[in-house]
Amino acid sequence: MTHPYQVPPPPKRHTLRTVLIVTGVVAVLCCGGAGIGGFxxxxxxxxxxxxxxxxxxxxxxxxxxxxxxxxxxxxxSGTRGQYARDAFGQGIAKQPKIRSHEVDGVNVSNVNGRTSATVNMALTLDSGFTDQHVFRLVKEDGAWKVCGQPY
Known part of the structure; x- marks a missing residue:
């Protein structure tokens, strides 16, 4: 015998769809946050x-x-103390002439309150030779200055 009343089926749950939507929103927010943070x-x-x-x-x-x-x-100031202006000019005149340069990398550090930097450059000389040179810089009176062996 059949019952005149059938029990309606339970409503369909959309658990998978809800989980996928929440996961998608979280992924978009994380990627957006990472992109903004990276910028x-x-x-x-x-x-x-x-x-x-x-x-x-x-x-x-x-x-x-x-x-x-x-x-x-x-x-x-330390490097200027090692070279008089005239001696520096004479030393530069004896060096091969730099035709062009390209920066390969820059590193800035602050150790015990002393800010310094190194700038790596490829110097193309008039002979065609490319010299890799590291320029050391320090911050003096708010301005970056080249220190050590200048060239």
Missing amino acids: FLFKGVKGATDPAQQAAESFVSDLEAGDADAAYDLLC
Whole structure:
């Protein structure tokens, strides 16, 4: 015998669909947050390294132009103490002329309150030879200056 009343089936649950929607929303939020965080991290690093890179490039550009006086002004006080302006100019004149340069990397560090940087450059000389040179810079009176063996 059949019952005149049939029990309606239980309503369909959309658990899988709900889980997939929640997972998708979480994934979009995480990826968006990571992208935004990465952008601000990149801007922060770029803001820290750009001034040091620009100082090193100004120094090398002055050497390329044959302007030893302008390059001398970009030396730190310790290095200027090792080279008189005239001696620096004479030393630069004896070096192979730099035809072009390319920055290969910049590293800025702060150790015990002393901010320093290294800028790695490929210097193409007039002979065609490419010299890999590391410029060491320190921050003096708020400006980046080239220190150590300048060139």
